[in-house]
Amino acid sequence: MSKVRQIVISGYYGFANAGDEAMLAAMIEALTELDPAMNIIVLSGNPADTRQRHGVESVYRLNYPEIIRVLANSDLLISGGGSLLQDVTSDRSLYYYLSIMMLAKKLNTPVMLYAQGIGPVRGRLAQAAMRYIGNMVDMITVRDEGSREELRRLKVTRPPVHVTADPVLAMHPVDREIGRAILRKHNLEGAAPLIGLSVREWKDWEHYKTVMAKAADAIVEQFGARVVFIPMQCPEDFAAAKKIVERTTREVHVLTEEYTTYELLSLVGNLDMLIGIRLHALIFAAVMHVPLAGISYDPKIDRFLECLGEQPVGTLKSITVETLIATVRELWAERQRPNRPWEERMNGLHEKAFRSAELALELIGKRQR
Known part of the structure; x- marks a missing residue:
């Protein structure tokens, strides 16, 4: 019997931001579409809300002993969606997300940046931290070409970088x-x-x-x-x-x-x-x-x-x-x-957004072989 795969997702969740909650919902939808048995654990500012809203396990985002426990038993850490890695709105949040990534690597858990919008990263120390930890991760997908250019500017060159699309674009239209x-x-x-x-x-x-x-x-x-x-x-x-x-x-x-x-x-x-x-x-x-x-x-x-x-x-x-x-x-x-060129672009973006989930499963598969 094959082992149930477990993924930890880190991001700005549990703060009543509809955009970030949508990205989490989209990631869960895409990942479980590919592997319905997958166990997903989310680091959240409000674990009870995240459990109720998304139907997944959740750990408080600053409970480091518990974070260490779940990361040590997981197949992948996803640093997921949004503009997490920037120092315009706050440099503290940048260092927080990088610290979670560093912790996973210390525990030999693979790390993936999932459809991130990168930057701007302006501070000298922030740029150095991005370069150091960014080059440690195992896979990067970004949501646009501008984010790939920002990674090049920061000299994050070691892991493969794939331009996909915002996770929410993988979602299907819902009943009106x-x-x-x-x-x-x-x-x-x-x-x-x-x-x-x-x-x-x-x-x-x-x-x-x-x-x-x-x-x-x-x-x-x-x-x-x-x-x-x-x-x-x-x-x-x-x-x-x-x-x-x-x-x-x-x-x-x-x-x-x-x-x-x-x-x-x-x-x-x-x-x-x-x-x-x-x-x-x-x-x-x-x-x-x-x-x-x-x-x-x-x-x-x-x-x-x-x-x-x-x-x-x-x-x-x-x-x-x-x-x-x-x-x-x-x-x-x-x-x-109908606007056919626009519809065609949307279909392409949907496929690109779903590709991030496929790459996450491929990364886990390589580790388990």
């Missing part, structure tokens, strides 16, 4: 009825078009909030559409949406509940269009084949849109009401007609 029920509960179901906005706070900047408020008003006035703000991280996104809504003159709506990955996917699938700052709101729209427009605050937005053959409407500093409404007008015609 779940989202319809949520919209019905909030009196948002109806014949009028529905445009979703996904926003976040960024450095207390005010310009983009004013622009999005005026754009929301214009969408209601010019297109006869309803506008709804969809949260991706609670409660931060509620607060950012509230600041924008306070500047509007027309009726717009804010969803104020926390939703699961599949609820959010279904919600987004009921939109006629999504305008997003949050990366994974844009990815949800792509998975559900909903026209999208991205506003950039980070290279990861530009990189993802580039994979779709698109460009951001602007940055948080440069965005204008005129350019945003012009983009909405262009996308308006796409709502009812």
Whole structure:
């Protein structure tokens, strides 16, 4: 009888961030599709929530004695998804994720970076740590070419590097009825078009909030559409949406509940269009084949849109009401007609995203031979 394979996944989980929870859900879905008997253990900031939300074992991310125990008995550590390895938002988190990788290597457990978005890594010490530990790992998949270039800049050259795609792009579209029920509960179901906005706070900047408020008003006035703000991280996104809504003159709506990955996917699938700052709101729209427009605050937005053959409407500093409404007008015609080149790119990204899971299983297979 073959041994049950065990994988530990390290990432930013258990913090009510819909994007990171979606990446975890996508990794679990892809890995268990390939090996339904696999045992997955997740390092989490809230193990009870992770167990309940994803149906897997979970260990508190700072419980090092327990982490050592599970790593010593595992076939692979996955440092999984997202922009974990960067020092822009925090250098402490970078050192944390690198420390978990180093610990696994000390225990002779293989390490894989799974569809990571790498960088920017700016600090001299951070770059040295990335170079030292990055060259120890056994396999790297990154979600875009920009991340591979960042690894080259950091001189991480030893392990094989494969450009795949964000893990969430491996997910299958979900039933839209779940989202319809949520919209019905909030009196948002109806014949009028529905445009979703996904926003976040960024450095207390005010310009983009004013622009999005005026754009929301214009969408209601010019297109006869309803506008709804969809949260991706609670409660931060509620607060950012509230600041924008306070500047509007027309009726717009804010969803104020926390939703699961599949609820959010279904919600987004009921939109006629999504305008997003949050990366994974844009990815949800792509998975559900909903026209999208991205506003950039980070290279990861530009990189993802580039994979779709698109460009951001602007940055948080440069965005204008005129350019945003012009983009909405262009996308308006796409709502009812298929965009075959875009669909083909999405199919390719789905296959690339699933390839990360296949490579993880191949890495375990090499170790077990």
